[in-house]
Amino acid sequence: MRLKTIILIIMLIPLFLVGCYDKKELEQQAYVVAIGVDKTDEKGLYKFTFQIANPEVGSAIVGGGSQEEPKETVSIKGSDILTATNTANSFVSREITLDHTKVLIASEELARSGDFIRIMQSTARTTQIRRGVQILVSKEDASEFLQNINPKMETRPHKYYQLILDRAKETGIIPEAEIHRFFQITEGDADLFLAIYATNKKAKEKDDGYEDEYVAGQLPKEGGNNSQFMGSAVFKEGKMIGTLDGQETRLAHVFDPTLDMDDLLSTYPDPIKEEFRIGADYSQKSSPEINIEYNKNKPTKINVRVPFQIEIIAIPSLVDYSQNKDNKELLKKTIEESLEKKSRELIRKTQEEYKAEPFYWSLYIRKYFKTIEEYEEADWNKNIYPNAEININFDLERLEFGKMLNDSNLTEVRD
């Protein structure tokens, strides 16, 4: 018994001595919340930017340190993200940890170059970058974008990214752009991937657009910080080929059964007094019905029916739409037509310009094939979709007018 115990203890002691390989104290690590990637002049060499959260700022426990910046943004050249973190340690005092990364930002230049997919491959290999990280394309250089992010209300950068991306996604003006989705779509090689489009630089303001017909940078706004997250960058086979504005991104949400959107307030033309627009809350209780009729030798037919509901929130023209039956019908028709018209434009753009769709519709054609080989031969991307006959049909199921029965009668008020 005693001998056994002694042997056991002797065996255990070295275990305790060596057991520290992966032990890392918290304060010895630097937590990256955003990674930026830019192109450099040399091929195979990229500029990586790490935005590191400063733990001392914003925590009540520690008295001092309030003079420190809430974040540190550093850039370094390297060939992939992980080796770059090591190089960065020559001037960052702590071990760089990517576990808490929220966004991966690529400059538009890099995204368009086709090198982007090389960077992405290395992220899939490491366990540090999660599949839930959002992909963002910045109009300017990613390093510049990250340097200039200065949220006014959130001290801690991770909070800022989390809040703004979540909220913007709820409204549908930016797409869901997880790394996971990027891989599924890019490797599937049939659809377009939409990444979030953002910028810090003001472009020429576009004054004639309605509430969501902008891409980032065009928003005529005053106050707030400079960063704008709006619209999406379109990736085909891992390479950026164009941008969609907020409205088009919203429509992509509508057509894509795998994405959802919670909050869609937008305006539609007033059918009676044309100088006004009507504000409405669009909501969709069920996914769109997508029927694909696959024909091997003639164009495939795609029928899409979108059932939706509208709750009117503002009628600035004060026309009576709620009580008057004819007006109501007219309004219904106008809304449907306006949505269908915009959709047709978007579809035409994807068919002619991109020659592929960002709605993940390739899922619906798959059932016509038994094996992957057959499916890939039929080639949704190059053959089927660009030549397909697409029929979009919006179907307004319910029209509601909020809690007011009728608007105040302007003539009586002015009397």
Next chain:
Amino acid sequence: MFKFLKKVQQTDSKSEPEAVHTKLDKNAQHIKQLFSYGLNKDFTFRELTAKYSQEKIEIYYYSSIVDANKVYDAIVRPLLESEGKQIRDVIVAESVKEITDFEQATEHINSGKAIIFEDGNNTAYSIDVAKFEYRGIGKAENESTIRGPQEAFTESLNVNVSLIRKRMHDKQLVTEGKQVGARSKSEVNIVYVKDLVNEEILKSVRERLDNIEADNVRNLELLEQFIEERPYSLVPTVLFTERPGNATSYLEDGHIIILMNNSAGCLIVPVTFWSFFHSPEDRYLRFLFGNFSRLVRMLAFYLTTMISATYIAITNFHSAMLPPDLLLAITASRERVPFPLIFEILIMEIAFELIREAGIRIPNPLGPTIGIVGALILGQAAVQANIISPIIVIITAVSGLTSFAVTDVSINYSVRITRFIFIFSAGFLGIFSLMGAFLAWFMYVASIKSFGVPFFAPLSPSYRSPHDTLFRKAIRNEIWRPGQIKPKDIRKKANSK
């Protein structure tokens, strides 16, 4: 009793203890020598002449452990006043025993009896006039409950038996006597319900009591260590309770209870993990309330063993798991702490153990000091001195506080030792080694048997039983007795079909 005497007689045949002599003088001389009369202040004798036979009579006893009035009423007065043919006719006290040798005589005197020697009679008589002093029945202080009876066992065997009989009017309730110890023989009572108890377990209890080789077993706390199977094991296999109500409920299920003088409590065998986990109050509270309290206790059980270890594993090895805000808060609080995290935890856990130990040992009037010192050391000062980070205080406080929800004293120690095992293993390879240690610990506990009953029964292996494990059923739905102890009658409800 009889069996025991037989055994003594067998050993007598070798050493031949002196038999009681017919001559009083010789007897007197011998017994005075045995008890160092004169030196031994409370060893007393009285001499008188019996009225019925006109013979000289001497009565020997310890004056400190007999009731002087009883000696007078039951012995002296009848001898002086009554008529009769023999001594049996004169002394009519309930427990007169004939004694033939000095070995027996010594034993009887030691246990508070008076021995009568008569001139010309080679039989001595022992009369029970014992009056041991003991504490009155108090409140159960270590196993406190809000509802339910508050009486606790006290340090007297007879009182304790009476407390049990008061709760259970059953003719099958047997209190079997046994004596342990070679020098000072102590009375042990095995209490059980004869038509419920499993004979094999009963036999094994008897055997273990018989096999005790010790000069003196003073009380139950020591007896427990003599009869348990694995003295080195981490977990206890015998339950100690000071509540007669609790003991009776175990009796009703067919368990065996061991009582002894000098212990304000009783031992219950066989037990399972669940016996330590349950509190008597679970049954006194209504179904939902009792189960809620068990849920809280289970959580406490988990927290007290695991929270410190989990904290180490997550912060040192798996920091990715923490939500970013919490991560940054912990990191910020650690920036100025000079020690590694595991060291911080150990400092605080040990400090807590120190306060706890000191709190038990400290004399009552000094009690409040411990609170002040403890709060100062553990709380503010250590944090302000940057020795530990404030979050550690929360962790240790939770881990310490929840340990009080583990009520049984023995299992409490198991849990506290386990906590340190887990802390070290978490510091080794994080969750990987922590889970390894946990599984090894768990399987070790599962392999423990208390008098042949697996420790996690009836959860696994399963038996027909009320399944009173983590949660209990409504009392009216409890049809079976716990099957893991194999009672003779497994059905709890006599009339229902």
Next chain:
Amino acid sequence: MKDHKTLKTRELFAMMTIFVGMKLADTTPSLLSSKASNAFWMIPIISFIVIIPSFLLLIFLLKKYKDKNLIQLLEAILGTYLGKALGFTIFLSAFLSLSLDSRNYVEQIKLLYFPESPTTILYFVFIGVAFIGAKKGLEVIGYSSWIGLPLIKFSMLLMAFLIFDRIILLRIFPIFGDGLDVVLTQGIKKASIFSELFLFTIAYTAFKDTNTFRKGSYLGSFVVIFEITFFFLLYTLVFDYNSVGKVAFPFHDITQYINFGDYFTNVETFFMVFWLLAAYMRFIIFLYLIAWIFAAVFNIKEFEPLILPFAFFTIIIGMIPDNTLLNDLFYRDRLLNYMTPLFISFPIILWIVAFFKGDLKKT
């Protein structure tokens, strides 16, 4: 109080579902999906259909011969030497698969959670725990499995639940993936993924009565096949046909992907806890059964001292392959292919021999 053979149906069921069911969370799915893409979820069904008649046949024989375990049955039917030789072959293949599997698990742990720790240390800890557990004996293993089972299954269901809104049902198409022929041949070749069910028959007489063993093994094997298919399907639906073949550890990849709301985003360690529990349990059972089979072949009565040397040899053999990929894609793949005919055929051979000996007509 002596209370032998307390193990019942539920303990066997628990051991089987943990032991075999664990395959859904290791590299088995990636081994299969690299061959059959999104249709790989059908492989277990085919394998099961292929191997279950043999398993049932073996159970039938055990029932006929009463109170014999696997090795005793082999000896009773084939004679001592032939029986022992076959028993030793079974032992050898099982032991090889134990070594390779355990290395595989250790590499998973290393790759995902402890990249900087040396494999040897992790391996020693892993097998050390398995050894301590196995040393406690079959009964304790059974109890612990039953108590641990709800936790393990709960965590798996929770994972399935959390990933549910990210799955896309249509990814099941094209239904036959790389082709029906690939699915079928792989299904037959890899039938040995269920070979571990056979190992339990060594414990045939260790249960309360043999009836409980049969009930437990039917129940266990059907739940296992259901569970494995369900999770394989889930992987297909989450990763799609192109990626599912590239993901080495689909289970862990999913746990890294999911989150509990906005605040708990990296919850993989939570699932890791239960995964580790199951992994330890799996190798505890594995080690114990193998030591038992070995002891039965060589008529060693007290086989528990054998567990230590076996644990040691497991590490030695497991350390031979140079890296995970080679281990997984080459050795394990081959071993599974070689084991299939052995496990499919030996019950049939036994039955034929028994039939011609006329043993089956008695009673």
